[in-house]
Amino acid sequence: MLKIYGSMLCKDCVECVAALKKSNIEFEFCDFADNLLYLKEFLKIRDENGLFAEVREKGSIGIPAIVKDDGSICLDWAEFL
Secondary structure, eight states, rough: OOOEEEEETSSSHHHHHHHHHTOOOOOEEEEEETTTHHHHHHHOOOOOOGOOOOOOOOOOOOOOOOETTOOOEEOOGGGGG
8 A cells, every 4th residue: 555645734745645535546644744753754765765856955845755565655646546
């Protein structure tokens, strides 16, 4: 099952969740606005994964961040639709 890190305060995360639900794709949404443990997990992923280098350079957050079953990370939720 997909594990998605983000916040429902982010319009991209809201769109992602809505689209995945509409497509009946199972996922766990880890909203770090509600749970600091999720924020710590996300920051560890973001700080250690080269996928986020450009995101960090731009001063962006990098959400929604999708962790696949195999542990790989994706920033483009549309590929699951």
